Amino acid sequence: MKTTCKEDVRSHCSVNYGLEIFGDKWSLLIVRDIVFAGKKTYGEFLKSEEGVATNILASRLAFLEEQGILSKAPSPADGRKDLYTLTEKGLDLIPILLDIIVWSAKHDPKSNVRRRKEFVARLNRSTQKVSEEVKELVRSGGCIFSQ
Amino acid sequence: MKTTCKEDVRSHCSVNYGLEIFGDKWSLLIVRDIVFAGKKTYGEFLKSEEGVATNILASRLAFLEEQGILSKAPSPADGRKDLYTLTEKGLDLIPILLDIIVWSAKHDPKSNVRRRKEFVARLNRSTQKVSEEVKELVRSGGCIFSQ
């Protein structure tokens, strides 16, 4: 994983730009954890069911921070912890995340999200509208499924 | 890269399902080449400016076909070539692709797509509407930028 901002980019195609930043198996899962479950700390991300390795998680968090997707701040309550939150650039990934969900709900028969009929129905009606609502929700500290 | 349909999936989260299929640096570039440039053959994909290695391209094409995103058929005109086209499952990736473009147009100052002001404006107005139009266009053999 590259760590500097060198001009070693494959192209300036916009699709490619996105893929170079979050085109891997883990980055969008971190964003998902924030948006859907309200996770904020390294330890919480680590507990996700997909089972990221500790070093991979650390390198992804650092890279996403470097790319301006996440911002990191010390936890006021516990000096050992840092709190990761989405920047505006990170919040703008929400439409992509939601479209992936729409796609999977349609094409993966085993998708868990199929149980959330009302949510999927709203997404299908207008992803753009739901995106805006979710963006505002997360911006103000909330998350989609707060249990 | 796995090649069989074994139940070695990390989770049934819908975000994860998508990432396991197209969460890498190349798959969506292939879809882009079809949707935007109307590419259809191995040789055409290979020429893309990002420079895929031949073996990687071959393995991605095979995997995407196996996952039902692409379908492959012998070229009627030239017996050496195969034509790859998007299935309905593949066409349904178009909204995701367009949202990535919207995101990059906003956040990458060097993005090429910023030059296509009219296109980006239409995307921002209604990604969902443009998606439907593009899906229909590609389904009937067209592509976005036919030059």
Added chain:
DNA sequence: CAGTGTCACTTGCAAAATGGAAGTGACATA
């Protein structure tokens, strides 16, 4: 306020994926 636990990492190493270069065989073209 020493001892133990928790937390966010880092390090080392094996395994897997990637990438470049050089084939290979089927088919097209001259």
Added chain:
DNA sequence: TATGTCACTTCCATTTTGCAAGTGACACTG
């Protein structure tokens, strides 16, 4: 028939991933 093109495959070096085992800073407990 000879040569070129096309879609791959193979080989190998390099990079990335993933697991396991630390490590140091801070929190909590008696």
